[in-house]
Amino acid sequence: MNNISLKQLRYFCALAEHGHFGRAAEVSGISQPALSVQIKELEIELGIALFERSSRHVCLTAFGEQVTVRVNEILRAVDDLYDLARASRDRLTGRFKIGIIPTIAPYLLPTVLRYLSEEYSELDIHVRETLSSKLINELNDRTLDCAILALPIGETSFTEFPLFTESMVLVRPVTSEIPITSPEQLLDQKLLLLEEGHCFREQALTFCKVGTTRPRDGLDGSSLSTLVQMVGAGLGVTFIPEMAVPVEVGSARVCLNRFRPPEPGRVVGMIWRKSNPLASQFERVAEIVRRAAEYLRHQHRSQYDGLGI
Amino acid sequence: MNNISLKQLRYFCALAEHGHFGRAAEVSGISQPALSVQIKELEIELGIALFERSSRHVCLTAFGEQVTVRVNEILRAVDDLYDLARASRDRLTGRFKIGIIPTIAPYLLPTVLRYLSEEYSELDIHVRETLSSKLINELNDRTLDCAILALPIGETSFTEFPLFTESMVLVRPVTSEIPITSPEQLLDQKLLLLEEGHCFREQALTFCKVGTTRPRDGLDGSSLSTLVQMVGAGLGVTFIPEMAVPVEVGSARVCLNRFRPPEPGRVVGMIWRKSNPLASQFERVAEIVRRAAEYLRHQHRSQYDGLGI
């Protein structure tokens, strides 16, 4: 019930090369008898002689010659594994699946992808955009490697890496003259929100000190873009995250207001499974994402000016 | 100074397939701890994790996935070695180098090659035609696998396999009316011989009871064909081996005479190194050569009729 071993194959190559048991053994760092035995074992295992021994020379049989070619390929392939490992150890390679929530994706993703592919040229990046809860499931399923979403998640199996803090901005019709005195008051001005499931919805409601359970009046939008357009049409007011402002507020006839500190907002971060062996690599990835976000924020900071509430 | 082993790679594949240490171990016919240890060793050796372990699942890392493909190829290549061995064990394959002396080659070779390639379709046959002494050197050098020549050689390191006995035939000009009473007498009729080195020359001289050392008169020919043509031109007489008759005696104006039994002749046989692992195969080869020669002899037996001396 024995089997060919790589050791035997390496010994075989040494002997094929040197044509001399003693020398091949020396090169292989073992004694001559050890080599003799292993070669013999290999021949027994294959059931056919690899070498022709005579007192003066040791040389390959025709079969041995055929084997040499193949064995060299095998050993090269094995050595390639080491190379592959070395390459993978230092830098992320292969497929990399990143999840991101819809209230961040459109604004952050273009820059992040640019930054990432600059840093990891060989990385095959796949993006999945969906709600936090699904991202978390997919992370647990190993369908995703990491996800960018609002912290905290509160699962002990994940590492949470905070990227940046993002303020909420109030979006009102340009015609609106009503002064705002308190967050709660906004509810009376028809607060438009994202559909159930979006964490940003919950964050907005929390800010307004309203429980999630309270029934809404059915004006939920499926995207921030839709919400802003609705506000522009005078249907109500809404919040959007700071980062969405440059993209969503352009054509719409709305005005923006920042809040007085402490501004309402959320922590956006990256998470991954603690058990993922690439965990250490992910910190580098997260850092790149952070820088991408910082760059974006810097770009846009000047483009609008809000009034404190 | 440890190294990857094929065992580890097989275990790796089992685990990659089953995603469960216990089950993979069972399939591999070892205990779970043994598998755990070997996988860990492999990961340590590569310096990077192959699997992501968590309480519920064991699954490949991105790196592990890359490795799977390569390892499968490696294991397949190793298994191919077994197949190759099995194929080579029962039948001769690969390159097969056969030597043959010039006084046999042209007559025997076409038939032998046909017979051989019929029997061993995958055999890559190389032929070397030269003098016995060179053939023997090349056999010792392992440049040749076997040789067909006149026996005996008298080297203990070779196996001598007799193929057939071949008579010498006397070739005289058709005009010759001189009766031949003894072999010695032929020398006076200008005996034409092959150049120094050809064993057939020595065999002829031996028959005429003349030592090799005696200086010749410079009419040596380089081939049997030349000799026969010279005889036809009336320059003398010669011997040729029986087998050469159908090829060499056609256009030439010569007549042939067989000798009275016991006919002079030589034993043609095949030799190979005793140490060659394919020795057993060579007996089969020799048998095929023998059959080829027999066929030839049968074909030609009727084509001429000699007169006993």
Next chain:
DNA sequence: ATTATTCATAAGAAAAATTTATTTCTTCTA
């Protein structure tokens, strides 16, 4: 003949792989 070279074999030693038993951690359940 004698010596040297070279591979094979044998027996004991070292190293590696494996087993059983146990621990740790997580998840599932009552």
Next chain:
DNA sequence: TAGAAGAAATAAATTTTTCTTATGAATAAT
């Protein structure tokens, strides 16, 4: 929330494999 069950890691002991040293046998060189 305690406890049981499942799964992998670890530990210690054992078996298997590989290796080393010593020796033998065959052949070639002196």
